[in-house]
Amino acid sequence: MTFIKKKEDFKCDNCQTVNVGNGYTDHCKTCLWSKHVDIDPGDREEKCLGMMKPMECRMVNGEYRVRNKCLSCRFERWAPVLPNDDMDTTLSLS
Ligand SMILES: [Zn+2]
Numbered sequence: 001m002t003f004i005k006k007k008e009d010f011k012c013d014n015c016q017t018v019n020v021g022n023g024y025t026d027h028c029k030t031c032l033w034s035k036h037v038d039i040d041p042g043d044r045e046e047k048c049l050g051m052m053k054p055m056e057c058r059m060v061n062g063e064y065r066v067r068n069k070c071l072s073c074r075f076e077r078w079a080p081v082l083p084n085d086d087m088d089t090t091l092s093l094s
C-alpha cells in the first residue's frame, strides 16, 4: 500500500470546520467525518466522494483509531485519530 503525502486544507462537509492539512489529514478534526476520496490513503483517486461517517473508535496499540464508513458505497476504513482531533468526539464513539 502506498501512502502519498499531500498537504491540503479542506472544509468539512458535515460541520463546516476548516481543517488545515498536514499531509495526513483525512478526516475532520471536530466531528471525525471523512470523505471517500482515496483508493490508497492519500491518493485522492477515488471517484465515490461519499461522506464517511465515524462509526466507532478503538484503542489499538496505545493509539485511538476511528472507523469511518462511506454512506454511498459502504466502504469502511480505519484511520488513526490525530493529536488535533477532538477528544470528546473520539471518546463518544468508543
Ligand atoms: Zn466536521
Ligand SMILES: [Zn+2]
Binding pocket: 036, 048, 049, 050, 070, 071, 072, 073, 074, 075
Ligand atoms: Zn464510497
